[in-house]
Amino acid sequence: MDILDFVTKNMNPPQKDAIETLNGPLLILAGAGSGKTRVLTHRMANIIGQGAAAPDGILCVTFTNKAAKEMEHRIYKILGDMGIMVREQLWVNTFHSFCVRVLRSHITLLDYKQFFTIYDSSDQLSQIKKVMTALGINDKMYPAKNFQARISNAKMLGLTPEGLERSSKRLMDQKTVEVYRAYEVEMKRANSLDFDDLLMKTYDLFRMYPDVLKMYQEKFQYIMVDEYQDTNHIQYLIVQLLAKAHRNLCVVGDEDQSIYSWRGADIKNILDFEKDFPEAKVVKLEENYRSSANIVNAATAVIKNNSQRKDKTLFTSNPEGDLINVREERNEYDEAKFVAKTIQTMMNEGEGSYNDYAVFYRTNAQSRVLEEQLRTLAIPYRLVGGVRFYERMEIKDILSFMKLAINPADDIALKRIINVPARGIGKTTIDKIEEFSAQKNMTMYEGARNAVEQKIFNAGTTGKIRRFLDLMDELQSSATSFKLTDFYHIVLDRTEYLAALKKDESPEAQARIENLEELDNAIAQFAKERGEEASLISFLEEMALVSDVDSLDQEQNSVTLMTLHISKGLEYPYVFVVGVEENLFPSGRATESENPEDVEEERRLAYVGMTRARQKLWLTYTKMRRVWGQEQFNPPSRFIKEIPPSFISFKSAAEAPRFVNRYGDSSGDLYESKWGSTNSDRNKARNTGGDDFDTQDFPDYDGDGGGMNYSKGMRVRHPTFGVGTVYATEGAGDNLKVSVMFTDNTVKKFVVKYARLERV
DNA sequence: CTGCTATGATTTTTT
DNA sequence: ATCATAGCAG
Numbered sequence: 001m002d003i004l005d006f007v008t009k010n011m012n013p014p015q016k017d018a019i020e021t022l023n024g025p026l027l028i029l030a031g032a033g034s035g036k037t038r039v040l041t042h043r044m045a046n047i048i049g050q051g052a053a054a055p056d057g058i059l060c061v062t063f064t065n066k067a068a069k070e071m072e073h074r075i076y077k078i079l080g081d082m083g084i085m086v087r088e089q090l091w092v093n094t095f096h097s098f099c100v101r102v103l104r105s106h107i108t109l110l111d112y113k114q115f116f117t118i119y120d121s122s123d124q125l126s127q128i129k130k131v132m133t134a135l136g137i138n139d140k141m142y143p144a145k146n147f148q149a150r151i152s153n154a155k156m157l158g159l160t161p162e163g164l165e166r167s168s169k170r171l172m173d174q175k176t177v178e179v180y181r182a183y184e185v186e187m188k189r190a191n192s193l194d195f196d197d198l199l200m201k202t203y204d205l206f207r208m209y210p211d212v213l214k215m216y217q218e219k220f221q222y223i224m225v226d227e228y229q230d231t232n233h234i235q236y237l238i239v240q241l242l243a244k245a246h247r248n249l250c251v252v253g254d255e256d257q258s259i260y261s262w263r264g265a266d267i268k269n270i271l272d273f274e275k276d277f278p279e280a281k282v283v284k285l286e287e288n289y290r291s292s293a294n295i296v297n298a299a300t301a302v303i304k305n306n307s308q309r310k311d312k313t314l315f316t317s318n319p320e321g322d323l324i325n326v327r328e329e330r331n332e333y334d335e336a337k338f339v340a341k342t343i344q345t346m347m348n349e350g351e352g353s354y355n356d357y358a359v360f361y362r363t364n365a366q367s368r369v370l371e372e373q374l375r376t377l378a379i380p381y382r383l384v385g386g387v388r389f390y391e392r393m394e395i396k397d398i399l400s401f402m403k404l405a406i407n408p409a410d411d412i413a414l415k416r417i418i419n420v421p422a423r424g425i426g427k428t429t430i431d432k433i434e435e436f437s438a439q440k441n442m443t444m445y446e447g448a449r450n451a452v453e454q455k456i457f458n459a460g461t462t463g464k465i466r467r468f469l470d471l472m473d474e475l476q477s478s479a480t481s482f483k484l485t486d487f488y489h490i491v492l493d494r495t496e497y498l499a500a501l502k503k504d505e506s507p508e509a510q511a512r513i514e515n516l517e518e519l520d521n522a523i524a525q526f527a528k529e530r531g532e533e534a535s536l537i538s539f540l541e542e543m544a545l546v547s548d549v550d551s552l553d554q555e556q557n558s559v560t561l562m563t564l565h566i567s568k569g570l571e572y573p574y575v576f577v578v579g580v581e582e583n584l585f586p587s588g589r590a591t592e593s594e595n596p597e598d599v600e601e602e603r604r605l606a607y608v609g610m611t612r613a614r615q616k617l618w619l620t621y622t623k624m625r626r627v628w629g630q631e632q633f634n635p636p637s638r639f640i641k642e643i644p645p646s647f648i649s650f651k652s653a654a655e656a657p658r659f660v661n662r663y664g665d666s667s668g669d670l671y672e673s674k675w676g677s678t679n680s681d682r683n684k685a686r687n688t689g690g691d692d693f694d695t696q697d698f699p700d701y702d703g704d705g706g707g708m709n710y711s712k713g714m715r716v717r718h719p720t721f722g723v724g725t726v727y728a729t730e731g732a733g734d735n736l737k738v739s740v741m742f743t744d745n746t747v748k749k750f751v752v753k754y755a756r757l758e759r760v
Numbered sequence: 761c762t763g764c765t766a767t768g769a770t771t772t773t774t775t
Numbered sequence: 776a777t778c779a780t781a782g783c784a785g
């Protein structure tokens with residue numbers, strides 16, 4: 001069969017167009033569920049099949065490792081079906097892994113040693129604190145995290161300390177420049193790169209060494225960038241450089257799914273692609289193959305409220321499907337119970353397997369109650385995200401030993417493990433080593449050795465440090481002479497790390513041992529996959545760049561719990577989005593922001609969440625929710641109101657009728673008075689024993705509720721203190737209290753019944 | 761130096 | 776409410 005026929009088989013016209021268009025700049029606007037990955041992989045197969053470029057002459061950049069792996073796998077499959085054998089390694093990478101690949105070959109040009117280590121953000125924070133101490137900057141007045149964010153922002157804009165100093169003076173103060181500059185010196189001394197450096201140094205490399213850039217420009221005849229709406233400025237710059245020679249740049253994205261602006265993603269990159277490349281061809285993939293028509297139409301109606309968009313409308317030929325279930329619950333416990341019960345009921349009726357269900361939430365803290373309720377009903381679940389595996393203490397400890405063994409300049413790793421498990425080298429000693437090393441312009445490893453030789457410390461301390469150095473010397477030589485899998489066990493054994501945990505009989509220690517076993521499995525798996533290539537350095541690289549979704553194992557039969565952010569790119573037949581309330585989703589930060597774009601990003605997040613569902617979608621909200629130990633009463637999210645009622649089936653379990661008073665208190669009255677009673681009369685008549693109350697219309701949330709309705713963000717006036725903003729509410733009925741923050745930033749708590757508050 | 765208690769901060773998260 | 780970190784007493 002003809003190559004073109006093969007790669008465009010079963011494709012719709014725009015998909016075909018995208019696959020066939022190989023030369024020149026191409027912008028593919030791919031709506032949710034429009035077969036984007038299929039198009040990308042087939043387009044790449046087409047390039048190879050047509051002989052337009054060799055397999056390693058194409059660069060394909062994705063957002064996550066998981067996407068990269070999946071794409072690579074699919075391309076091999078398609079090429080295999082076409083009878084094409086590929087020997088070269090494909091360049092399907094994330095931006096970061098692409099940059100690591102480049103830097104491993106050329107970083108010596110930038111005056112780093114080849115075996116650099118990669119710092120994650122907590123390593124980075126430690127490094128910044130170290131620098132601040134050296135500069136005598138007070139952490140209280142200038143929190144290290146602020147510097148971390150500013151340095152990261154600067155790097156994402158491609159700014160060096162000097163560049164930062166020259167640019168936008170009013171935003172960037174001199175202190176940041178100072179810390180940034182010293183941080184760079186320390187990082188180079190430690191022969192380490194942070195995540196932003198991977199991009200920034202690659203960009204520097206390309207700018208400083210035009211011949212290196214030229215080599216890659218010529219090598220990559222075709223470049224494809226996935227999730228282009230979430231690229232940041234430095235990524236944009238790198239892409240622009242690489243694409244300059246051939247201009248065969250294909251970017252794929254969906255401006256409606258841009259949800260990482262807080263991380264530097266610049267939606268303008270995709271919105272302005274046609275300005276950057278006036279000759280660009282634009283292909284829109286607007287047909288959704290994933291979800292039922294009701295889901296597609298509801299999500300479309302929501303996203304239409306955004307102004308920052310291209311003209312693109314998702315449609316589907318899928319059947320209408322079920323209505324979207326909007327569910328009101330009393331509080332987060334009831335909400336979680338509802339989710340768990342619904343899953344249990346549906347499973348009993350034989351609807352799918354646990355794998356087919358997912359629960360999304362805006363913040364990680366919301367997962368707790370859900371886990372509790374799922375556990376109660378013995379529903380298997382897995383939680384994606386939260387505390388990452390490789391960020392756990394024991395994992396980081398062991399990896400630090402391994403890192404230090406190949407990069408003795410890594411002071412942060414050394415500081416982390418010099419006294420782990422406790423070997424009597426305390427803070428004072430570590431500080432002295434650090435100071436001593438800085439004076440002599442040495443790494444801490446060299447400094448410690450020097451201190452031992454010069455007998456700076458007393459005999460006891462000197463002995464302890466010497467024993468640590470001997471241990472590290474031994475590990476250093478083991479690192480090169482043993483296989484990775486064996487080396488891991490040597491580390492566990494020789495550091496006595498495992499022995500220390502085994503001595504500790506607490507359940508926490510037990511969990512740590514299990515995690516270390518899991519790491520053992522991961523290493524074995526890695527060794528199996530990579531074979532001969534399974535070097536320590538490549539393993540550490542993988543550990544630094546891997547994330548939790550990457551290991552999301554679809555085989556395991558369990559319900560998936562994750563934040564809306566992580567859900568991007570995934571799909572499930574049955575999806576619950578919980579906590580769809582104002583000030584939670586959209587987040588309080590977005591609703592209080594003067595910048596309307598902040599709410600637009602939240603809306604995109606809603607769009608992403610809704611379009612993950614194939615068949616059924618639930619949106620739930622509660623009337624009361626405990627946040628940071630405080631009760632909050634938030635109205636349902638504006639995103640729910642943006643869905644036309646014809647797509648919705650609304651049910652409430654919170655409108656408890658007055659005469660059914662199960663708890664012997666006045667909670668029934670509470671909700672009536674607080675939330676208005678638009679539907680309560682009908683509900684009373686309808687109540688047949690279940691706790692569902694069908695309603696045609698939404699309750700009137702905007703009702704004043706007789707002055708009893710206070711929610712976060714509301715402006716109120718107090719006769720003595722003046723105008724302020726409601727910060728939190730607690731209690732109920734006569735005991736309802738509100739905390740109000742006044743213009744001078746003082747917070748005062750009032751009992752509503754007594755304080756003569758008035759709404760502004 | 762170690763272990764305990766007080767303090768503070770807390771969307772989202774690749775890489 | 777909860778977790779991590781900082782500071783202090785033992």
